[in-house]
Amino acid sequence: MKKICIVGASGKLGQYMVRQCLERGDEVVAVCRERSVPKLAAFEGRIRVVPGATDNRDVIREAVAGCDGVLVVLVPWGVQQYSTGTAQAVLDYAEPDARLVFSCGWHISRDGKDVYSRLLRFQVVVGGWIGRVLRVGDVNDQVEACRRVFASHRRWTVVRGSDLEEGESQGLPVWSHHVGDPILASNVTRRVDYARFMVAALENDELIQQAPAIVGCQTPSALAHLREPAAAG
């Protein structure tokens, strides 16, 4: 049994991760906003909830104490550097050897070698602009949060999600180092499987200090890669 902290546990991705960690027999500490605690009612008595904003350093310090792993849902809400504050608090307060696994989208690039479609670039530019104007979110906040994670010497993994869809699990997603690699072309992953990849990363040392970009294992591009790895890239 391991002790796992899930930061942002009340969201869709977070709840999948809570369920999967409990199924594995982990002890779970969940962090979510006070108003969202009722969303975790289904897990009452089986998890410990630390209510509060995920960028509240006191909340994170309390929640990650003694945890072997921390799963962090990074979402750039508002214009107060919410993601950056969340990531920094986890980097500062997690146990020295803890596995830290962060979620984000394909738009985050670790080394600038990702190749993006025009559509994705358009979505990031226009979506980012609208978010900033309406003050609902700032995509650059997630970029800065990940930059800090990439620069740290911690045992981190940043899991870069494709577009997401709901539905039954199809199995552990496949991944590649760079967006634009043919295996990722289908650009869709079941949300439950995104969670599965995050949880599995806790035990996968090959993913330490890596930023895998993922895609569903049953998507056409993933299957093409399995059939003809060389041709598919």
Ligand SMILES: NC(=O)c1ccc[n+]([C@@H]2O[C@H](COP(=O)([O-])OP(=O)(O)OC[C@H]3O[C@@H](n4cnc5c(N)ncnc54)[C@H](OP(=O)(O)O)[C@@H]3O)[C@@H](O)[C@H]2O)c1
């Ligand atoms: N959606 C996509 O298509 C997509 C694609 C690729 C990658 N991703 C990545 O996947 C992760 C989660 O995605 P998701 O779509 O599944 O979302 P989600 O799990 O529903 O997570 C949303 C999170 O944001 C929190 N939140 C919502 N409104 C907030 C506010 N105003 N202030 C502070 N926190 C707020 C939620 O907490 P409450 O429960 O308290 O509201 C929840 O923890 C993110 O890291 C995202 O970058 C998503």
